[in-house]
Amino acid sequence: MGVSADENFHGREKEGLLGSVVGDDEAKKSRKSRGEKEGANLIEGHTPEADELGEKARHKPHQFWNLALLALTFSCAQSTMAGHLTISPLIVTNFGYSKLATVPVAGVEVGAMIAAWVVGYLMQKKGRKIGFIVGEVLGVISSCICMAGILNTSLSLLVIGGVFLGCWSAAAYYARFVAAEVVGEALKGRAVSWVLVGCSICASVGPTVATQTAGLFGVRKSRQFLAFYLIAGVCALISIAMALALQLQTVESGESNEAESGEIGEEKSNGINSVGEEQGEGISDPLLHETTQDRVRSLYEISRPYPVRVAILGASSAMLIMMLVMSATSLAMHHEHNYNLTTVSTVIQLHVASMFLPCFFTGEVIERLGKVNTMIMGCIIFSLSVITGIVGSTAANFYTCLILLGIGWNFLFLGGTRLLVESVLDHRLAVQQDSTRIEGLNEVFVQGFGALGALGSGYLVSISWHTVLWTSIPVILVNICALLILVTLRKWRTIAEDSPILRDTHTSVQTSDF
Numbered sequence: 001m002g003v004s005a006d007e008n009f010h011g012r013e014k015e016g017l018l019g020s021v022v023g024d025d026e027a028k029k030s031r032k033s034r035g036e037k038e039g040a041n042l043i044e045g046h047t048p049e050a051d052e053l054g055e056k057a058r059h060k061p062h063q064f065w066n067l068a069l070l071a072l073t074f075s076c077a078q079s080t081m082a083g084h085l086t087i088s089p090l091i092v093t094n095f096g097y098s099k100l101a102t103v104p105v106a107g108v109e110v111g112a113m114i115a116a117w118v119v120g121y122l123m124q125k126k127g128r129k130i131g132f133i134v135g136e137v138l139g140v141i142s143s144c145i146c147m148a149g150i151l152n153t154s155l156s157l158l159v160i161g162g163v164f165l166g167c168w169s170a171a172a173y174y175a176r177f178v179a180a181e182v183v184g185e186a187l188k189g190r191a192v193s194w195v196l197v198g199c200s201i202c203a204s205v206g207p208t209v210a211t212q213t214a215g216l217f218g219v220r221k222s223r224q225f226l227a228f229y230l231i232a233g234v235c236a237l238i239s240i241a242m243a244l245a246l247q248l249q250t251v252e253s254g255e256s257n258e259a260e261s262g263e264i265g266e267e268k269s270n271g272i273n274s275v276g277e278e279q280g281e282g283i284s285d286p287l288l289h290e291t292t293q294d295r296v297r298s299l300y301e302i303s304r305p306y307p308v309r310v311a312i313l314g315a316s317s318a319m320l321i322m323m324l325v326m327s328a329t330s331l332a333m334h335h336e337h338n339y340n341l342t343t344v345s346t347v348i349q350l351h352v353a354s355m356f357l358p359c360f361f362t363g364e365v366i367e368r369l370g371k372v373n374t375m376i377m378g379c380i381i382f383s384l385s386v387i388t389g390i391v392g393s394t395a396a397n398f399y400t401c402l403i404l405l406g407i408g409w410n411f412l413f414l415g416g417t418r419l420l421v422e423s424v425l426d427h428r429l430a431v432q433q434d435s436t437r438i439e440g441l442n443e444v445f446v447q448g449f450g451a452l453g454a455l456g457s458g459y460l461v462s463i464s465w466h467t468v469l470w471t472s473i474p475v476i477l478v479n480i481c482a483l484l485i486l487v488t489l490r491k492w493r494t495i496a497e498d499s500p501i502l503r504d505t506h507t508s509v510q511t512s513d514f
Contacts, residue, residue: 102458386470
């Protein structure tokens with residue numbers, strides 16, 4: 001039977017519609033399959049954007065150039081600091097104020113305490129480079145004021161100059177945090193140690209320059225250290241030039257990157273939701289949504305966890321003990337035990353070197369023993385330093401005491417710094433701003449305790465050198481007790497994790513941030 005033209009036409013039309021429907025179904029399945037793969041990749045982090053970011057994180061541009069400049073700028077500040085700590089008590093004693101001999105040293109710590117928070121805020125708002133430059137300009141001003149104080153035999157001007165020097169030192173101390181930011185993940189653990197090692201090599205020059213240039217611009221005792229502060233001003237100017245040469249990310253580019261990452265995150269979440277909708281099931285991760293809100297936590301909330309408080313206590317106590325003993329050393333050696341300036345400067349040099357040279361292996365020690373055990377080891381070395389100073393007053397005792405003092409400071413201070421940063425960023429609601437804010441709070445406590453140690457050492461050393469050493473023992477014991485409590489809490493938490501009976505209790509321990 002023949003087929004009419006109309007029937008043939010309608011048959012072809014039906015076949016075309018059926019083919020289009022089948023094609024649409026196949027295309028939909030293909031899109032759905034691609035969506036499932038993309039959604040899985042997004043959840044697992046295997047995206048081209050993530051891979052590119054990971055590669056950039058492993059190898060950041062200009063990282064070795066930035067590390068070298070950070071080490072040198074930090075060294076200039078610490079060289080000036082070491083020289084000032086060596087000679088300022090002697091200058092004030094020559095002025096006739098023996099019981100106030102360490103007040104300029106305390107001025108340094110007060111200035112550092114004031115500037116720590118301000119510099120941290122400035123770096124957060126305007127960028128790290130601006131914070132460094134402002135600190136170095138204050139270093140130039142400090143040198144001028146100290147020279148004026150020496151020329152006019154003015155204790156007040158010398159103290160004010162010390163305050164400005166402390167501001168420079170506070171800005172320079174942020175180099176250890178920036179060092180971890182300018183390198184990739186592969187070098188992050190060693191970057192801080194490298195900066196501090198470079199500092200130790202250069203900073204030990206400060207006491208030598210201070211003592212060897214004595215009397216260069218005059219024979220009067222009150223003016224014999226004038227040349228040192230002139231050289232310090234030149235170092236501050238050089239530091240400004242090096243800070244300008246840093247290749248750091250600006251605040252504006254950081255904001256743009258945050259905006260881009262926000263857009264990418266929004267696209268990712270939309271992609272996951274669309275896949276879920278196509279599959280007929282919603283993909284919901286409450287932790288993902290909670291962490292992407294960038295909720296601003298209060299400073300009390302950030303510092304509430306016990307490990308954070310122990311870290312701040314450890315770093316602050318390390319500075320307190322170190323300043324208490326080191327500030328009194330030059331007076332105890334030169335005036336109480338009649339050692340010459342060359343011996344005094346050598347002891348201070350070895351002390352400064354011992355503060356930073358262990359950074360070659362401190363990172364490895366922290367990795368092997370853990371942060372808390374490294375801090376406990378620092379307390380033990382501090383105890384050995386004090387015992388060595390108490391049992392005798394020979395040159396060998398002073399050398400050993402100050403070398404052990406530097407090593408103990410290194411372990412307790414760096415262990416506390418690592419514990420602080422990791423304890424803050426390990427929180428599930430942590431954002432990068434939390435780290436910057438807690439760094440500022442930590443610096444305030446560190447410099448405040450340092451000022452307390454420097455201020456008290458002048459009065460204590462006027463009684464005796466042994467009085468200074470005995471005063472540091474209670475501080476060491478308090479830190480050991482706090483660290484042992486932290487170890488006990490962590491062991492109890494581990495037992496709770498492994499025990500099904502204590503699992504509910506362990507949950508409450510986690511929420512209380514122990």
